[in-house]
Amino acid sequence: MIQEQIETPIGKVAALAKWNDLLSDEAALLAAPGTHHKALLDQAHHLHRAHVIDGDDLSDLLEQADGALAYAIESLINHLDE
Template sequence: MTATKPHQDWTTAMWWTLHRDKAALLNRPGTHHKSLIDGANALHRAHLIDRDDLCELLELADAALAYAVETLLDVRNAE
């Protein structure tokens, strides 16, 4: 699942599935973050979520990116 396809019909369930995909997050944090952001914005544009929900999803996407960066730094420092 990726948000890079403009014709992608996002659902909240798809967004949450992507959000929980830690393997994808840690493999490509920047790409994963962009997909979460794009998906959240697509949900808002489709009127499936309101602006408060959009704000929450964007904050969760940022938190996921921060988690990935910290985790990857910890792994590198432990080596």
Template sequence: MKTSTTTAVPVVENDLSHWQAMFADKTALLAQPGAHHKALLTEAHALHEKKLIDSDDLSDLLELADGALAFAVESMLDIDSDE
């Protein structure tokens, strides 16, 4: 009988793909940059706590989240300067 131990892999992909979908949602990011950033950080830490990502991956996700926040703030400043 062949048993499969790959059931954890789709879970990791699903959780990471959820984080990636959140990260790619520019509408939500630009609407509420602070809340969106916090959600990205919370989700990244949850992935790490569940041991679905290692500390290097956590660091990468946190850097991406910070970059997204910086992008949103710069976008808001650009909009304000255009008015």
């Protein structure tokens, strides 16, 4: 783990931290799931195009973004059922 942190460029660490902050913004996600999902996808693709992350990282981010969207939709459906 420490070795990974040493080998990981600081720019990548900061960029992924910002992306994860966006992912963790549950209020924004639940307020506008589609818009929030698109922002996550756009940012992930931007990081990949800028060569900040590789294809495996992009795949992981896209999977997490899709999971967040599924969570938001399920939460909204459950809220309607109450």
